[in-house]
Each structure stands twice: as structure tokens, then as C-alpha cells.
Amino acid sequence: MNSKDFDMSKKETIETCKKYMNETFDRFDFIAEKGSGVYLIDEKGNKYLDFMGGIAVNALGHCPKKVVKAIKKQSEELLHASNYCYTVPQIMLAKLICESIGMEKIQFQNSGAEANEAMIKLSRKYGIDNFGPNRYKIVTAANSFHGRTLATLTATGQPDSPIQKGFGPLMPGFEYAKFNDIDSFKKAVDDDTVAVMIEVIQGEGGVIPAKKKFVADLRQLCDDKKMLLLLDEVQTGWGRTGKLMGFMSYDVKPDAVSMAKAMGGGMPIGAMCADEWLMKSFTPGAHGTTFGGNPVCCAAAYEEIKELIDKDISSKAARNGDYFRKQLKNLPGVKKVRGMGQMTGVVYEKEIAAEVKHIAAERGLLMTAVRPDVNRFVPPLIAKKKDCDKAVSILETVLKELV
Numbered sequence: 001m002n003s004k005d006f007d008m009s010k011k012e013t014i015e016t017c018k019k020y021m022n023e024t025f026d027r028f029d030f031i032a033e034k035g036s037g038v039y040l041i042d043e044k045g046n047k048y049l050d051f052m053g054g055i056a057v058n059a060l061g062h063c064p065k066k067v068v069k070a071i072k073k074q075s076e077e078l079l080h081a082s083n084y085c086y087t088v089p090q091i092m093l094a095k096l097i098c099e100s101i102g103m104e105k106i107q108f109q110n111s112g113a114e115a116n117e118a119m120i121k122l123s124r125k126y127g128i129d130n131f132g133p134n135r136y137k138i139v140t141a142a143n144s145f146h147g148r149t150l151a152t153l154t155a156t157g158q159p160d161s162p163i164q165k166g167f168g169p170l171m172p173g174f175e176y177a178k179f180n181d182i183d184s185f186k187k188a189v190d191d192d193t194v195a196v197m198i199e200v201i202q203g204e205g206g207v208i209p210a211k212k213k214f215v216a217d218l219r220q221l222c223d224d225k226k227m228l229l230l231l232d233e234v235q236t237g238w239g240r241t242g243k244l245m246g247f248m249s250y251d252v253k254p255d256a257v258s259m260a261k262a263m264g265g266g267m268p269i270g271a272m273c274a275d276e277w278l279m280k281s282f283t284p285g286a287h288g289t290t291f292g293g294n295p296v297c298c299a300a301a302y303e304e305i306k307e308l309i310d311k312d313i314s315s316k317a318a319r320n321g322d323y324f325r326k327q328l329k330n331l332p333g334v335k336k337v338r339g340m341g342q343m344t345g346v347v348y349e350k351e352i353a354a355e356v357k358h359i360a361a362e363r364g365l366l367m368t369a370v371r372p373d374v375n376r377f378v379p380p381l382i383a384k385k386k387d388c389d390k391a392v393s394i395l396e397t398v399l400k401e402l403v
Contacts, residue, residue: 002033003043010043026354028361035062038380038387040366049379051391052366056203056235056343056378059262059308066303067265074299081295083288089298096305097263101245102253103273107282108293112234112260113147115270118287119197119258120151122274123228124173126281127194131226137192138230141179145204146197146232155197180210182217189221195228195255196221200246203235206374207338207345215250228255228278234270235343238262239308239381242318242341249340262381265304269297308381317342317381324377324388331396333403335373344377345370346395352402356395359402365394 003013013031017023030042038061039047050058060067074089081087094106107122109115120138127135140146142157150171153163157176164170175193178184179202189196196218202208222229229252236246237259243249247257255278260270270292308314321342328337328346336347348356353369360367370376379387 003031013043028358028366030361037061038383046364048361048364048366049387049391049394050366051377051379051383052368053378053380054266055261055368056240057261057264057266059239059313059381060265060304061380061382062266064265064304064307066307067267067300070299070303071267071296074296078295080291082290083293087293087295087298089295089302090293093293093298093302093305096302097271098273100305100309101248101257101273103257104275105273105279107272107279107287108298109260109270109272109289110268110291110294111147111270112232112258113149113152113270114289114292115234115258115260115272116146116152116155116232117149118272119230119232119256120155121287122256122272122278122282123195123197123230125286126228126278129281131194134192135194137173137175137190138195138197139175139177139185139188139193140197141199141202142176143179143202143205143208144176144199144232145202146199147234179205179208180214182214182221185218186221189225189227193225193227195230197230197232199232199236200250201236201241201340201343203343203376203378204370206347206371207343207376209338209340210250212250215247215252219252222255230254231257233257234260235378238305239314239317240341240343240378242314242321244309244314246340262308263301263305264297265300267297267300269294269301313381314341317383320383320385320388323385324392327388327392328395331392332399334399339377342377342379342381342383346375346377348373348375348403350403355402356398359398360394363394363397365391 034041040050124136140155144157146152146155154170154174175188177188200210231254233246241249256274258272318341325337335349338345351372353375357369368376
């Protein structure tokens, strides 16, 4: 479906959007009508090198053939049943995920925020069931981002941001500690703390990787205090960091891990995994979902994940990500480049990230601005060195004009 199907010009399409839709995104000035590989294509046929990747969703690029084929086939057989029924796509996806990441159980959701919400609920239920009514507190990191539901926005450690402002009173039971600072986390936990929850790379926070020792120390702290280690891998999961899951780059196993974005190949799906000893806290009626584990989404996710595994996409992406960061360091106005795998943050000497984003889009390169001075690049994991070179070239022309 595109604007031509409705005989609408670009101007009419945008005016219709503004009339009927409540806008919370700073949109680009084009209509996305097609996607192919690393490119997004607008209403005029112009191509954009998509180093935004649908916000870390399009791991195999736009419209990967096996994923599209699976969606078509499944949509002709069964669009939706309910979770009272067994469905093969859901069961086979559960098996593939659990066996590939070394977890025993999975709970499907519709999005990353819901996956994190489920993980928060599970940890609270576990704490109260096993330690009493006061064991529900969760410590998260300052500068984090965990979602926009009431619980996950409270878990997000950004008290002065629009994410939290105006939504009070926030949910009780959350406290924040300094990321990459184990002493700060030790001070924040107490006898009522049931879990620690972090991202292995703070994405919205400016693409800040966790230090390996910090994650290992957190694991030890949780073991010593009989707390749960929860990892939010909504953005870092499924190849983004150079491993299948981000925690695999840290040689630490979480007690529960959330995922979404790249797992669906463009379809909306999320999940939360844990081992059986923890997941059994979710007894019948304790948690549920109508659309979570939808057969079409699961069929798409199965092909997406299988392709990532079979072709070892993550390790190839890691090599190209290292190459990309090396090239970015030499650009004018760049203060710092950080990241892991194909997840990169460019920090500028000035607060120009939003301006860079829009000018670069006009010249055919898409990215996000996650901080006033930071652009985030999360391209499809299939992006090659030549794609990285093109992105660097476009960005260079923009920066030469702005700095």
C-alpha cells in the first residue's frame, strides 16, 4: 500500500498525517514506500542508505526474501488463533531461541517495552513469592532506557527527561545507580532489592558499552545478595553486538533477558527468556497476552533468526562495525566514537546531532540523534564495507559544512 493507491501527492499524504495523527516523532521529509537490502526508498524512487535500520530492527535489511516468503505463507494459513491453542510457528521459534541462547523458557510479547515489563513483573513475583512482600525493588542504571509503559519509563534512569516528566506519580520500587560503577550499585541495593536491570550497551543513552568487569561484578553482586540479574537486550540482541546476544560478549549469563527489534525481521514481536526455576513464578493467570506469539510474527522471526545463525551474520557485522568506527574517527568535529558490533555512537564537539541527522537524510543517509551531541548508527547487519564507506563519505560532507 502506498500513496499512489490512494491517488495522493506527497503534500496531501503529509497533510493527512498531520490532520489525523498525533505526532511524537521528528519525521524526515519523505514518504517511505519500499525497502530493499540496506536501502529505504521514497515516493520518488530516491534511495536512502538506512543506517538507522528501522531503529535497530532490520538486521537482515529491508524485506529479506526468506522472511517475506514466511509471512506470505503463514498469512494464507493462519493469521491469529489465541494462546489457548498450540501453533507450530510459536513452538518452533521458542525451541530455536532457547537452544541458541542457552535459556530454558520463553514468554512471547508484542514489543520491547512489553518484554521488559514482563521481566519486571517476573522478578517482582519471584521476590515476593520467595522472600516476602517487601522484596520487589529493582535497581537500574542512570541514563538508561527501558521503554514507555508506566513501569518501564520508571525503570528508565532519566528523571529530568520528557520520558518521565508529567507522568507522575511514578511506580514505586525503582532506584538508579551509575552505569559502569559497581560501587554505586552496591550502595543502591538493600535487603528489599530483588533485581538489578541494565542494558549491555546504553543505546538511547548515547551508545555507551558496559565494561566487561562491571558486568562480571554485577553478576557476582547478584549472586552474593540472592538478587536477579536482568538484561535488557531489546536493542542489542540478535547479532547487533557481534554475538548472537549481547551477554555472550561478556561471558555472563543473566537470570532473565528481554529481546525484540531485530528478532522479528520487521514484524512486531518481543520476548523474555529465563530458566525454568525462575519462570515458574509465572503461574497460570499471573501473566498473559492476546497477540504475543502471533503465528505470522513467529514465522517471520523464525526465518530471521535462523538466517542470522546459519550465515553467522553477527561476526561479519562485528568486523564491518570495527571498520566503520575507524573511518568515523577521522571526520571533522568528531570528539569520540564508541560502540560494539554494528552499533555505533558518534560524539561531536558541538551539539549538532539533530542538524546532522536531517541534512544527512537529505543527502541519502539515515541515522538517529540520541543526544544533542550524539548520532547513533544501527545499520542492517548485512551492511558491507562499501556501505560503510558511503555512509562515512556522506557524513563527512555534512560535517565539513557544520563545524
